[in-house]
Amino acid sequence: MKVIHSPRFGQVHYAEEQVITFPQGLPGFETCTRYVLLPLDEQDEQPFYFLQSIEEGDLSFLVLNPLRFFPDYEVELSDAVVDKLQIEKPEDVSLFTTVTVRGSLHDATTNLKAPLVINVPKRLGKQVVVENKDYLLKQPLFVPENKQANAGQKG
């Protein structure tokens, strides 16, 4: 096991095979290419995770499995992305979207415009841009029209 010190989570232990490489980093953080995905709790039954850089302890993101909030969310991967991430079959792919909390949690948004696409078996990732204009850079997580999706989770 290796260890990274994160101001947020203290000592984070991880195995090399858990590391997900984003060869081009993330836009805005191009030099940080290696991350681990930490479930928000050990039960692993909720859609939230932390994406923690293992190169910069201070760099982490709250990310979400968008399908749990937005069941109709779909992303069409370009040939370029399929090539770069060495994707062989759709089941290899997991999607995550970053969550931005400004002030109160109630105003949290998630970035459906630029999801993180991860080839799970190959541990390769890339943040892609989706052309669909309905998918917003700042999609509110908790809005009235989203209650249905949340209610689905609760039910």
Next chain:
Amino acid sequence: MLVLARKKGESIIIDDQIEVKVVAVEGDVVKLGIEAPKSVSIHRQEVYQAIQEENRAARMTAFDPEWLKKLKSNIE
């Protein structure tokens, strides 16, 4: 920065493999046609910049542990 003048229908070749062609010029709008290997990703600069900014905003700086409870209670 290299600056080239091109007319409608003319193009430039980058690195022997990417062709950028001026398809149309209408007022202050230039339409470009781009042919590139499929491994090359192409974005409007402002879209990429917006994503950079959103990522910087999403970086966790002051994560309140209370949020975790609320997030969980919201989905449970």
